[in-house]
Amino acid sequence: MKEGPDIAQIGALIGDPARANMLTALMGGKALTATELAAAGGITVQTASTHLAKLEAGNLLAQRKQGRHRYFTLADDSVGKFLESIMGFAAGRGHLRHKPGPKEPALRKARICYDHLAGDYGVRMLDSLIARGAIDAFGDGLAVTESGETALKSIGIDVHALRSLRRPLCRSCLDWSERRAHLAGSLGKALLSNFLDKGWARRTAESRSVIFSPEGERQFLALFPAAK
């Protein structure tokens, strides 16, 4: 007893439905205002304000004042990764929502995991990159190979520039729907941005799901053929 870190504190933070919904909303990667988060949690702004203060005190959230707005985001990508892993665990234990809504399939296919692509397509992308030798996987780490760097350059991603950032280039993130790893880190983020910029896909307003255009989907699947 009374050993190690206090897991009850974060458990309690995540254990409240309103807070859990707000955190889930922030997994979409966009910075949201207190009012928007109140709506996401299904509560009034006053209540949301106290919740947000608690989450911030627990180092799960960061806020940025901008004019009279206050934008909240997850404190960093490790929070997103952590939440995703809880979702995976919860799904494996049968802790699902009462009714899997119509959006559920779309979420499983492709969604945003804080700032990178997750779901079936996210997993497929990483598998494909590894299969063609663009990414080397060893241990829990991932690394871009020389040939991978060239290949990524051709689709408009400057790996060299990404390397200079403080944030890790490649990181694996466990996918709750697929139960496999997908690509996080600054490269994961850059790839998603790339697809969005090209118009291959767009993020939806209310949900974390990512919608591919027919042409974008064709290009994506061609670029990342199924591994094996």
Next chain:
Amino acid sequence: MKEGPDIAQIGALIGDPARANMLTALMGGKALTATELAAAGGITVQTASTHLAKLEAGNLLAQRKQGRHRYFTLADDSVGKFLESIMGFAAGRGHLRHKPGPKEPALRKARICYDHLAGDYGVRMLDSLIARGAIDAFGDGLAVTESGETALKSIGIDVHALRSLRRPLCRSCLDWSERRAHLAGSLGKALLSNFLDKGWARRTAESRSVIFSPEGERQFLALFPAAK
């Protein structure tokens, strides 16, 4: 909002201090009775009983009746791995216990993580096995090499027999104190048992920490030299 698995449920399960303490106690790997768990949680047996029922309903615990005792364990090793990862996250966010007791250093050095070795020594062991080529690491997976199988045989571990179990042979588990991976899975379990059987180390009654004998420590360090 209302997307994906329900993280609030498990958050709430772990968020209660009494339940968190009981779960932490079960990370020691031993099956404990309701009475013992009540003591670990600092509550009466009646209260513990209701908590245990909830944890079991949430698929976090499994119980086994034996005479008039009821032994509880974590539902499976993935629960242990999950709890360990929460501890790592909590530690990284500064959610520590009020006062790091005197047992803390011992815990960081070597402790039991459900059924395998964790802490500094656990991480060192895996690093060393990888460095000498006994274990291959790729992706998030680990695999024993042929030479590794032979080497393990020489210290009394039958990898072939372990393979036939349903449980994965090697698995990496993120260590909360070291923030690096250590070895879980049936091989991790077998290695720990091996050390205990040989008398190199012993588990303590009340804590998760593992105490090495002077001679056992010497042997262990020689067998797993620091990598790099």
Next chain:
DNA sequence: ACAATGCTTCGGTTAGGATCGAAGTATGAA
């Protein structure tokens, strides 16, 4: 200066659930 918007703080209510005493059930021992 004044109004409007976004958010926080205060105060008081309410509900959920953690808690324990007491009683009830099951298993084993004498």
Next chain:
DNA sequence: TTCATACTTCGATCCTAACCGAAGCATTGT
């Protein structure tokens, strides 16, 4: 059978924390 132990269920209490209305700041716009 009778008693003891291990645990669960019931009932009642109590306390925390979630919640919202109202008021208070802060920032922007007119």
